[in-house]
Amino acid sequence: SAVISQKPSRDICQRGTSLTIQCQVDSQVTMMFWYRQQPGQSLTLIATANQGSEATYESGFVIDKFPISRPNLTFSTLTVSNMSPEDSSIYLCSAGTSGYNEQFFGPGTRLTVL
Amino acid sequence: AQTVTQSQPEMSVQEAETVTLSCTYDTSESDYYLFWYKQPPSRQMILVIRQEAYKQQNATENRFSVNFQKAAKSFSLKISDSQLGDAAMYFCAYRSARVRGKLQFGAGTQVVVTP
Numbered sequence: 572s573a574v575i576s577q578k579p580s581r582d583i584c585q586r587g588t589s590l591t592i593q594c595q596v597d598s599q600v601t602m603m604f605w606y607r608q609q610p611g612q613s614l615t616l617i618a619t620a621n622q623g624s625e626a627t628y629e630s631g632f633v634i635d636k637f638p639i640s641r642p643n644l645t646f647s648t649l650t651v652s653n654m655s656p657e658d659s660s661i662y663l664c665s666a667g668t669s670g671y672n673e674q675f676f677g678p679g680t681r682l683t684v685l
Numbered sequence: 686a687q688t689v690t691q692s693q694p695e696m697s698v699q700e701a702e703t704v705t706l707s708c709t710y711d712t713s714e715s716d717y718y719l720f721w722y723k724q725p726p727s728r729q730m731i732l733v734i735r736q737e738a739y740k741q742q743n744a745t746e747n748r749f750s751v752n753f754q755k756a757a758k759s760f761s762l763k764i765s766d767s768q769l770g771d772a773a774m775y776f777c778a779y780r781s782a783r784v785r786g787k788l789q790f791g792a793g794t795q796v797v798v799t800p
Contacts, residue, residue: 613791614730614788614790661728665788678729
């Protein structure tokens with residue numbers, strides 16, 4: 572299994588600003604992902620963070636709004652840019668094991684945009 | 686595109702009793718994986734149980750078991766001998782064997798456990 576930590580655990584931000592969320596995995600994993608969970612909703616995949624190349628974004632999510640970095644096999648960041656109240660959500664980092672049969676999740680970052 | 690449907694927004698169960706959560710999915714693929722995740726108020730997503738579509742035998746993990754009906758595209762979760770710590774949101778999820786990593790989640794079912 573993999574233990575995943577995220578920073579910050581929560582934040583309150585002003586409209587128009589940006590926030591970078593960090594995700595650290597305690598072991599080398601091949602795949603890392605970022606999900607969004609809007610209030611009272613299920614999880615939606617934002618993108619797959621690729622090590623050494625640009626992230627792969629899902630439909631409805633763009634790099635300008637959610638730039639992602641993955642400089643190595645255990646660390647990734649997600650930036651929420653030019654925030655609006657609609658971006659208020661929980662953002663979760665996830666990592667896949669070598670067989671991709673399991674995904675482990677971080678504790679999430681609760682973002683509130685005023 | 687695959688869709689995952691959980692039709693029960695909330696289920697209530699008494700301690701020590703059994704509750705079954707339903708999940709159906711829509712796919713044209715024959716090879717895939719199905720999961721049940723638990724999300725307690727702490728927000729931590731915890732993998733409860735996993736089922737490979739090519740396996741006919743239903744997966745079991747202690748008090749948790751699934752009823753996998755591939756032809757009906759149904760994947761229900763049974764929680765036996767319910768405990769207060771089982772109270773959480775439960776999400777059913779689908780993953781294609783072709784597309785590594787991407788999980789498609791259902792809307793979730795809130796499980797309430799009463800003493």
